[in-house]
Amino acid sequence: MxxxxxxxxxxxxxxxxxxxxxxxxxxxxxxxxxxxxxxxxxxxxxxxLQHYRRIFTDESWYSGYINSLEYVILNTIISISVALPAAYAFSRYRFLGDKHLFFWLLSNRMAPAAVYALPFFNLYSAIGLFDTPWAVALAHCIFNVPLAVWILEGFVSGVPREIDETAFLDGYSFPRFFVRILVPLIASGIGVAAFFCFMFSWVELLLARTLTSVQTKPIAAIMTRTVSAAGMDWGLLAAAGVLTIIPGALVIWFVRNYIARGFALGRV
Amino acid sequence: MDKTVNQKAWFLVLPVFLVVAFSAVLPLMTVVNYSMQDTFGNNQFFWNGVGWFKELLDPSTDLGGRFLASLGRNLFFSLVILAIEVPLGIVVALSMPRQGWTVAACLVTLALPLLIPWNVVGTIWQIFGRPDIGLLGYTLNAMGIDYNYVSNAVDAWVTVIVMDVWHWTSLVALLCYAGLKSIPEAYYQAAQIDGASRWAVFKAIQLPKMNRVLLIAVLLRFMDSFMIYTEPFVVTGGGPGNSTTFVSIELVKIALGQFDLGKAAALSLVYNLIILIVCWIFYTVMTNAGSERKPQEGAA
Incomplete structure (x- = not known):
């Protein structure tokens, strides 16, 4: 280069x-x-270390990190598992309305979270999911599922069709082919897609804050508590901020060799 | 790309369809419903037809004035950050080290801002820019520049733009880097034999190869900056006055602040429509660019 x-x-x-x-x-x-x-x-x-000590000993603080991780991981699992078969379908087959469906999915990735905040609040309150990690995990699907489909489609298209055909000739059933052959072949792509789902779910606050109140408050929302009558607790705010950077940094370290290709959504 | 026609593929797409329909179509229907009504609290709703939409598009009314002003601000913001981030991202991608451990180190550092929760990004810059406790604000004021993002609209704008450049240029850079990595060494050797200048290499080899990823970069950056909410909200809260109130901030103010569901819903729909149109234009350009390139690739 x-x-x-x-x-x-x-x-x-x-x-x-x-x-x-x-x-x-x-x-x-x-x-x-x-x-x-x-x-x-x-x-x-x-x-x-007083600020860090306070965060790690006060349950109302450290539970925020657990809450956040809970819905982020839940969301990543849901997104990847529904996106995988769809990515295969978009990559290999032509079917009624495929292009429109793909565009519709993509357009949801671009929908502003602010538009959905209020209706989500109503919807999840109505079905009793409000203030659970499921509410946030499902809400984040709106932008993560389309993205996962988009990334995985690029990676599946990179697998030659001959591999599918050979597998079917060898008598593999479709689910068995999928799990035993396709998934291992695009493992790096799945890693990249999971990285992106993790990333966008981890950094989002507007929906996460709107859909939780007491039980599952994300750390990002708890941080606003540092503003009190006695003024700002700057040190505590900074320590909480540093701790939110660490999971991201760890995840980057694991996928560092795939970052470049991943950011191009498997399309280079 | 000889895809076979197979309607059974719908079964594979069905889970995605259901999940997204549940979290996108259902809420959107509620929005459409609200946008036609007015509420005075207590869950009492009155039919208002297209009243809100008329008001929204008429700058002389309060709602319309606020919407159009925030839309203008947001478009300006998006154009400014695109004009800075895209060239800067390309330059940074071209400056990447070629091999060795520095590559991984640069990649990880570049990706770091992308993984920071958006409100923490806001907090970082809120602190960094403060004249009393922030390095940037303190240094600028010590140098004799009167800088205060809380009271001065220009300073607030500069802060929000620099923050966005800090936050997102890496995305453009990483995308471009991925594009550059895909160029075979033979292209450069050929250029060298032809005695091509560095600029010619950039224009004839590197830029065309980055075309596709650049489109993705511009699309993502435009969309995300067009719906930016958390970062400026944390730093400036939309102020001073309304000078950094972007469309999303205005929308949340109306919806969750004033609980004016009808107005907020109408605004949401128009907002969504604008984004849908822009998205469609990009998508069409992208798929066309893809199909034009395919035959050439096949020949090579």
Whole structure:
């Protein structure tokens, strides 16, 4: 791959631009509130773990992380399992209304969450799912399922048709072919799709906040509690923020070799 | 692409269809229902026909004025961030190291902002830009630039735009990088033999190869910036005044703040329609670009 002059400089500058705000958050999370408000220090002069300790010992704090992870994982499982057969169908067959269906799916990925916040609230209250992880997981399907279908379709299309035909000639039934041959072949694609489902469900707040009240409040909503009568608890807010970055960072690390192809949705 | 016609494929699509229909069509029907009615609380509804839609599209009314103003702001915002993020993303993709451990390190760092919850992105920039405790705000003010995103509309805009560039340029860069990676080395060798300049290589080889991923990038960036809510809401709360109130923020204000369901529903439908149209244009362009390329690929 041929690059441009001064690329190290540009890349370095851009990475600094990306990391500086994050560094500032991490920096603040290790400071005492007195140090944050009174002086401007580039690194914590009196490093403290008090904010982290508070989050890990107070159930109302750490339960937020568990709640968030719960609906994110639920959503990823639902999205991938319904999207897999559909991706195969879109990739291999032509059927009545296929193009319209595909576009309709895609258009849901683009629908603004704000439009759906209120109707979702009504819908999930009516069927008794309000304030459960299922409500958020199902609500997030609206943008994750289309995306998963889109990504997986790209990966399935990368598998030669001859493989299907050979398998069927060898006497594989369709479900057996699917599980034993196709899924292992597009394992990296499934990983990429799961990564994206995880990512978009993890970062979304508007729907997650609207559909939960007490039991399953996501961490992102709990963070707003740091505004109290006594002023902002900046250190606690920063520590909570840092902890929300960690799951994402871990997930990226696992898929780092597929990131590039994954971001192109399997279509390069 | 010789796909076989098989209507049984519908069975494979059925689960997706049901899930999405449940979480998209059902709520949308409620929205359509609300958009034709007015409410005075207590779950009492009155038929209002197309009244809200008329008001919405008429800038002289309160609702119409607010909607059109936020729409204008949002379009401007989307165009600005596209104009910055797409070229910057291409430059960053071209600056990627070629091999070694730095590739993985760069990829992971680039992807990091994408995995941060949106309200935390807002929080990061809210803190970073504050004149009293934020590095950016403090430094700017120390340099003698009067910067305060809470009271100054221009500063608020700059903050929101820089935040979006910080948050999403990586997506464009990663997409472009994926496109660049797919170019065979032979193309470059051929260009070298022909004595092509770096600019010519970019224009004749790299840009055409990035075409498809760039379309995806522009589509995703346009759509996501057009429905942006959480990040500016956390940083500026739509202010100062209404200067950074985008369509989604306006919509949530009306729907969940004032509980004006009729107005909010009408706004939702028009908003959704705009997005659907833009999405359709992109989709058509994309599928056409794909079908034009197919024969060439087959020949090569």
């Amino acid at each position: 041929h690059s441009i002059p001064g690329r190290r400089f540009i890349m370095g500058l851009f990475l600094i631009f990306l990391l500086l705000p994050i560094y500032w958050l991490v920096n603040m999370s290790f400071k005492t509130n007195a140090e944050i408000v009174s002086t401007m220090t580039l690194w914590p002069h009196a490093p403290t």
